[in-house]
Amino acid sequence: MKRDLRIKAAAVALAVAGTFGVALEALAQSNEIFVPVLVYRTGPYAPNGVPWADGFVDYLKLVNARDGGVNGVKIAYEECETGYATDRGVECYERLKSKHPVAFSPLSTGITYALTDKVYGDHIVLITAGYGRADSVDGAVFKWNFPMLGTYWDGADILVQHVKKKGSLKGKKIALVYHDSPYGKEPIPVLEELAKKEGFELVKLPVTAPGVEQKATWLQIRQQRPDYVFVWGWGVMNSTALKEAIAVSYPRGQIYGVWWSAAEPDVVPAEMAAKGYNGLALGHSAEKTNPIHKDMVKYLYDKGQGTAKSKDEIGSVLYNRGMLSAILTVESIRSAQKKYGNRVVTGDEVQWGAEHLTIDATRIKALGVDGMMQPVKTSCADHGGVHMARIHTWDGGEWSYTSDWYKSESNVLNPMIKASAEKYAAEKKITPADCGKAS
Amino acid sequence: MIYRETGQFKTTYASDQQLFPILQDRVFVIGLLAFAFVAVPFLATDYLFRAILTPFLILSLAALGLNILVGYCGQVSLGTGGFMAVGAYAAYNFAVRVPQLDLLVVFILAGLCAALVGVVFGVPSLRIKGFYLAVATLAAQFFIDWAFARIAWFTNDTPSGSVSAPPLEFFGYLVHGPQEKYLLVLAIVSVAALVARNLTRGAIGRSWMATRDMDVAAEVIGIRPLTAKLTAFAVSSFFVGMAGALWAFVYLGSWEPLAFDVNRSFQLLFMVIIGGLGSILGSFLGAAFIVILPLVLNQLPTALGIPLSTAMISHIEFMVFGALIVFFLIVEPRGLARLWAIGKEKLRLWPFPH
Numbered sequence: 001m002k003r004d005l006r007i008k009a010a011a012v013a014l015a016v017a018g019t020f021g022v023a024l025e026a027l028a029q030s031n032e033i034f035v036p037v038l039v040y041r042t043g044p045y046a047p048n049g050v051p052w053a054d055g056f057v058d059y060l061k062l063v064n065a066r067d068g069g070v071n072g073v074k075i076a077y078e079e080c081e082t083g084y085a086t087d088r089g090v091e092c093y094e095r096l097k098s099k100h101p102v103a104f105s106p107l108s109t110g111i112t113y114a115l116t117d118k119v120y121g122d123h124i125v126l127i128t129a130g131y132g133r134a135d136s137v138d139g140a141v142f143k144w145n146f147p148m149l150g151t152y153w154d155g156a157d158i159l160v161q162h163v164k165k166k167g168s169l170k171g172k173k174i175a176l177v178y179h180d181s182p183y184g185k186e187p188i189p190v191l192e193e194l195a196k197k198e199g200f201e202l203v204k205l206p207v208t209a210p211g212v213e214q215k216a217t218w219l220q221i222r223q224q225r226p227d228y229v230f231v232w233g234w235g236v237m238n239s240t241a242l243k244e245a246i247a248v249s250y251p252r253g254q255i256y257g258v259w260w261s262a263a264e265p266d267v268v269p270a271e272m273a274a275k276g277y278n279g280l281a282l283g284h285s286a287e288k289t290n291p292i293h294k295d296m297v298k299y300l301y302d303k304g305q306g307t308a309k310s311k312d313e314i315g316s317v318l319y320n321r322g323m324l325s326a327i328l329t330v331e332s333i334r335s336a337q338k339k340y341g342n343r344v345v346t347g348d349e350v351q352w353g354a355e356h357l358t359i360d361a362t363r364i365k366a367l368g369v370d371g372m373m374q375p376v377k378t379s380c381a382d383h384g385g386v387h388m389a390r391i392h393t394w395d396g397g398e399w400s401y402t403s404d405w406y407k408s409e410s411n412v413l414n415p416m417i418k419a420s421a422e423k424y425a426a427e428k429k430i431t432p433a434d435c436g437k438a439s
Numbered sequence: 440m441i442y443r444e445t446g447q448f449k450t451t452y453a454s455d456q457q458l459f460p461i462l463q464d465r466v467f468v469i470g471l472l473a474f475a476f477v478a479v480p481f482l483a484t485d486y487l488f489r490a491i492l493t494p495f496l497i498l499s500l501a502a503l504g505l506n507i508l509v510g511y512c513g514q515v516s517l518g519t520g521g522f523m524a525v526g527a528y529a530a531y532n533f534a535v536r537v538p539q540l541d542l543l544v545v546f547i548l549a550g551l552c553a554a555l556v557g558v559v560f561g562v563p564s565l566r567i568k569g570f571y572l573a574v575a576t577l578a579a580q581f582f583i584d585w586a587f588a589r590i591a592w593f594t595n596d597t598p599s600g601s602v603s604a605p606p607l608e609f610f611g612y613l614v615h616g617p618q619e620k621y622l623l624v625l626a627i628v629s630v631a632a633l634v635a636r637n638l639t640r641g642a643i644g645r646s647w648m649a650t651r652d653m654d655v656a657a658e659v660i661g662i663r664p665l666t667a668k669l670t671a672f673a674v675s676s677f678f679v680g681m682a683g684a685l686w687a688f689v690y691l692g693s694w695e696p697l698a699f700d701v702n703r704s705f706q707l708l709f710m711v712i713i714g715g716l717g718s719i720l721g722s723f724l725g726a727a728f729i730v731i732l733p734l735v736l737n738q739l740p741t742a743l744g745i746p747l748s749t750a751m752i753s754h755i756e757f758m759v760f761g762a763l764i765v766f767f768l769i770v771e772p773r774g775l776a777r778l779w780a781i782g783k784e785k786l787r788l789w790p791f792p793h
Contacts, residue, residue: 098486114692
């Protein structure tokens with residue numbers, strides 16, 4: 001008994017020493033590629049954070065279980081809880097950095113902003129699929145950021161394109177209900193620019209995080225009667241927005257959410273009343289029957305290895321998005337291996353891989369995600385790789401696509417991206433790389 | 440036995456009034472500083488510097504500032520996060536708009552801006568007291584949050600409202616490694632602690648404490664509440680503003696108003712209460728408790744090899760952390776600094792307790 005206690009005490013001391021990082025350096029394993037997973041499974045954003053994290057981790061597990069790793073190199077991973085707080089995210093990044101990670105996916109625009117400054121020195125890739133800084137599409141300045149699949153500026157532009165199809169926007173009024181954080185503010189410059197161009201009025205309605213109190217916001221909407229409402233929310237803010245919309249009986253068909261505001265946790269609390277609510281689909285919706293989902297069941301859930309509580313969660317919108325983020329990470333590693341050999345690759349090599357990533361239609365099919373993403377082709381000048389999205393609508397029971405693909409207007413966005421990236425480079429004293437002569 | 444003052448005679452006023460009158464204290468503090476400045480940079484890892492020591496030191500500085508106001512002058516404030524934000528954004532604006540200024544000057548100017556704002560929001564303290572003042576300072580917190588989130592000028596018209604600090608350059612020397620950043624913060628915090636310690640021992644500190652203990656009596660013996668309270672607000676906000684600038688520039692690098700929201704104010708107030716009101720040491724102990732303990736708790740299960748889900752680990756972290764706060768407040772309501780003082784008293788008698 002006494003010795004037990006002593007062992008425990010020793011273990012505690014070891015843990016404290018571990019926290020202080022005295023002896024950890026030597027433990028890093030060199031025959032596995034380390035992929036850190038920043039997640040939030042607690043707090044007001046957990047309903048949305050959990051399925052994303054499950055999808056991300058499940059894909060890494062699947063690659064190990066089904067393919068024996070990436071070209072024979074196993075993937076190691078570790079979760080770290082950020083709670084969507086920037087300072088905790090920075091702490092997680094520092095904690096996991098010692099294990100030589102190749103790419104981070106922080107799943108928070110605020111954390112992405114904070115890490116963007118750090119990755120220049122640490123040579124670690126940031127893959128921000130569907131979030132992050134919109135201007136980081138410019139790879140000449142943002143060498144380490146890869147906002148793949150689509151940025152918020154793409155999203156804002158595509159939403160305006162969609163509502164414009166229903167009739168000219170001249171003299172119309174669009175309200176933006178946004179999460180008062182870098183994430184929510186990200187689309188504002190594009191919407192303001194488009195408001196000038198298309199002649200609509202933009203009403204900006206910020207919602208203080210976490211967004212459970214929106215009575216005043218929706219009363220304003222009731223007064224002003226905008227023609228469309230764009231929701232840029234996350235976590236509990238989304239379902240609250242829908243409930244308040246119902247309370248002031250604003251027509252759900254005129255509400256459009258960004259892709260982070262259009263998943264099951266957002267509409268399920270409102271149930272049937274959310275019927276008709278539209279959202280951007282970031283290439284994918286709630287596909288459940290693709291080959292990859294069958295593989296998930298076969299290789300993980302049937303063996304009790306799944307991350308999610310039950311296999312019913314497989315294929316929910318955010319699960320799919322987490323899975324796609326992991327796919328992009330793994331494909332970037334694969335692309336790096338093509339050049340540098342099938343071994344444990346470094347951050348620098350994965351940067352090259354992500355910058356020269358090509359996922360064409362055949363590859364998408366081979367990955368088993370047919371119909372869930374558009375072909376991606378990145379380059380130094382375009383770290384995004386693809387700028388397309390479509391709309392899906394909630395019919396009270398499930399999401400279904402209700403529009404064709406849209407592509408964002410590069411002639412509107414590119415000058416803005418360039419201006420913003422140049423401003424960042426000037427502030428940070430970064431010399432932009434010359435994309436013309438990059439290898 | 441080791442900790443005894445026997446034989447230490449004070450023959451001059453100067454030696455009686457010095458910072459640490461007991462030899463052992465002096466040796467301990469000098470040793471600690473020497474260890475922190477000389478040994479730690481060689482011993483610690485990157486993670487320790489960046490994720491633990493730097494934030495701990497910066498928040499200690501903020502707690503120190505708040506302790507002057509709450510602990511020494513008795514003015515409860517819930518606007519600390521806001522004053523930190525003033526420091527951070529003032530530093531950002533000076534650095535971006537007047538790039539000729541050296542960063543050290545920028546940090547001091549940022550502290551002065553925060554002091555000014557602190558004085559303005561401290562004016563109501565002349566008429567309202569206690570909980571009512573706490574509510575008034577809460578208004579400062581929300582107003583400042585609002586101002587930095589809404590007024591685009593403060594963020595240099597950044598579209599997302601998130602701003603990012605320029606490189607840390609002091610007199611032409613670029614501070615970038617984690618060790619250098621740590622040493623920078625440590626130097627600033629040490630100077631601040633020295634200043635705070637001396638201020639609180641001097642006339643001005645005594646006027647604060649008199650105001651805290653009974654403001655009417657203080658007024659009767661000739662202390663002007665206006666000067667006492669407003670200087671406390673100014674000095675406190677200066678430190679807090681410096682801490683805000685350091686938090687933004689050195690720790691986060693890029694930030695949004697959310698980094699200084701009301702939760703930050705509460706966090707700092709808890710540090711001061713748990714660490715010990717009216718104690719310089721308490722500010723550091725409180726900061727250590729609030730900053731470091733959750734991180735240790737979070738990593739304990741993994742280090743022990745207990746397989747737990749990430750969610751479970753963070754739930755346990757919250758529960759244990761909460762329970763420990765309650766435990767310490769029950770065992771010693773006057774804070775960790777008081778526990779330290781009791782320990783010292785015991786040591787003086789050891790090994791012959793009466």
